[in-house]
Amino acid sequence: MFDKSKIYRVLKGTKLYRQACDTEYKDIMFFGYCIYGTYSSSCKTKQIQIWEATKDFDTFFMIKETNKGGYLLSSIVDIYNSFFPLDIKDETEYLSIKKDKEQLTKITQKLESIGIDSWTCSVENKSEMELCLFNTSKNKNDFIRFLSMEESNSKELSNKNSYNSANIITSHNRSNLR
Numbered sequence: 001m002f003d004k005s006k007i008y009r010v011l012k013g014t015k016l017y018r019q020a021c022d023t024e025y026k027d028i029m030f031f032g033y034c035i036y037g038t039y040s041s042s043c044k045t046k047q048i049q050i051w052e053a054t055k056d057f058d059t060f061f062m063i064k065e066t067n068k069g070g071y072l073l074s075s076i077v078d079i080y081n082s083f084f085p086l087d088i089k090d091e092t093e094y095l096s097i098k099k100d101k102e103q104l105t106k107i108t109q110k111l112e113s114i115g116i117d118s119w120t121c122s123v124e125n126k127s128e129m130e131l132c133l134f135n136t137s138k139n140k141n142d143f144i145r146f147l148s149m150e151e152s153n154s155k156e157l158s159n160k161n162s163y164n165s166a167n168i169i170t171s172h173n174r175s176n177l178r
Contacts, residue, residue, distance in 0.1 A: 006061040008120040014053040016131060016144060021045060023146045028108055030098075031131045031144075032123065035152065050147045057143050059131060060111065062121035072122035072129065076107075083110045095124065098132070108134045118143075 016031035035048050064075035077094045080087075084106065089097060097103045111119070111134070118133045133143060 006063075007058045008061040009056060009058050010053050010120075010131065012053055012055050015147075016051040016053065018049040018051060019045060019047075019152070020049060023049060023149075027135060028104060029133050031133070033120075033129050033131065046152050047149045048152050049149050051144045052147050054143060054145050057118070059118040059120045060116045062119045063129075071126050073125050074121040076119075076121055080107050083107065108132075 014033075016033065017035045018029070018031050020029075031051060062075045062079060063072045064078060065073050067073060074094055076097055077089050077091055080089055080097050080103070097107060111117075117135060118131060120129055120131050122128065123130045
């Protein structure tokens with residue numbers, strides 16, 4: 001089930017959206033590729049942070065399929081189960097892996113041990129996608145930088161997304177990696 005060859009390339013200049021209470025770099029940070037990808041945040045604020053990719057970087061693409069309704073189904077549970085067969089999760093627990101600090105740390109540390117420091121997956125198995133960066137407090141500006149904050153109901157943000165600022169790279173076209 002684990003296929004390390006599925007890559008989602010985030011291009012330099014890609015805007016990333018975050019609903020958070022501060023702009024400090026954390027060990028694990030989630031960003032939406034559109035503002036709707038930020039609404040599952042545990043921090044309730046009416047402001048959306050806008051960040052930017054400072055260089056091209058690759059993320060592990062954790063989408064296993066698109067269903068008939070066009071929703072993207074995350075492979076996070078499958079990957080977690082392949083890494084931790086004694087702690088099996090079912091499909092309804094995909095959110096707990098991302099929201100429970102112990103489970104999130106467990107999977108990010110395992111991914112880091114095999115050279116993966118970020119992933120892209122769906123937000124709650126819907127059509128929006130999110131980026132998870134690990135160790136951003138150590139890498140700071142290597143990948144992203146904070147730009148500004150906007151009110152979530154701002155007209156500036158209403159139709160913003162960064163899906164056209166990224167490329168999906170699979171084992172079929174992996175030779176395109178820089």
